[in-house]
Amino acid sequence: MVKARVKNAPSRKAAAAPVRERILEVAERLFAEHGMSGVGLRAISADAKVNLASIAYHFGSKDGLLEALFAQRAAPIAEERLRLLAACYEKTKRPKLEEILDAFLRPALVLGVEPRFGGPAFVKLRARLATEPEALSRKILAKAFDLSSRKFIDAIAAALPDLPRAEVEWRFHFMLGAMFYTMADSGRIQALTKGRIDPGDVRRALRHMIPYLAAGFRSAPVT
Amino acid sequence: MVKARVKNAPSRKAAAAPVRERILEVAERLFAEHGMSGVGLRAISADAKVNLASIAYHFGSKDGLLEALFAQRAAPIAEERLRLLAACYEKTKRPKLEEILDAFLRPALVLGVEPRFGGPAFVKLRARLATEPEALSRKILAKAFDLSSRKFIDAIAAALPDLPRAEVEWRFHFMLGAMFYTMADSGRIQALTKGRIDPGDVRRALRHMIPYLAAGFRSAPVT
DNA sequence: GTCTATACAGTGATAGAC
């Protein structure tokens, strides 16, 4: 109450990274660690060494912060998917189902954990959002991934010309489930196997996942 | 401020259902509709027409309320699973893989939506919890389902004697993903197919799911 | 034991001074 004229100590700019970037960085880490509603804006502002109100200033709201986080991370993943899919078609006119599945899953699982794609924090965060019922989550995900998902459904259908479209779609849905549950790393299968199976090992998970899914996709359609 | 001596109107007991039951009922519905942190205790107390503090009195905390909700609903599902599994082995010594998968999935999906098992609200709530990182959620789920899940892994392994144990476990994990994602009814595949595919139609989902999963389980193990 | 009223520390959000 008395210091009045002192304000903040540093005469030059204190931190190298801009405020906005620092907030995004900290928020991504804390959200993934403790969940969207397990961490408060005050914790973020303290950790990022910014004022509480500056979060609202830069992102409008807590939801807005989440949205901005996603907008930044999701697009490169969707683009990488399409890039890999295009690469499949460059090699051969009718790529194998396994190659298509790999192009879809690898950016989400394996590349997802690389720092430039957001790291493990973002992978988990995305999985969490995928099962959330909030309209906001759905809109964010739809905006980021609808286009690429549609292209992959088409590609899978083209690779399996005898499978009815509806069956392709059902199986794509089941694949999303396996992918998100692996990304969520819920700890369930670790508990059931004394830690022998670890979905957090994304490369191994992908290696087991693709043949399993491919066999499912190739099975006879339900009559 | 003036009515003082009037209090609540009814001379007899106003509601037939006890307070505890009414809280559980309302909480289950609201939690599933808006998520654990999308609904406040005041909304629950108002909807259930009970005093705010009576929730804490009966359940200790909001988390305690969730735990009580689960304790009530999860046990019958796990029991039904084991009952159906036992029925498989009564018919024949080596039941088909499809029958085992049906015994595991049907109580969660199809029976789950019946009122006596909690209805669609609980199905969604359970799926939400399955991808939550909170230690509490994990403990609750583990307590309710670990035993039955282990028995099913054993049963599947017995039905596929040539498949390495680790491979069975990976595939069980992927199955859980498909199951939970169907239960969560995230709206993703509806958006991608203009509503043609609807995971909320649990009977149809199960019909498509079992042959797909069975084919995956039967495919050659990853070397 | 069961229920109520009320208070409290924490949340996300915001208005307005600098």
Added chain:
DNA sequence: GTCTATCACTGTATAGAC
């Protein structure tokens, strides 16, 4: 752009009525 101060609201705790 950044800050302080404050708002309405959250889950929780408790003192006491019946």
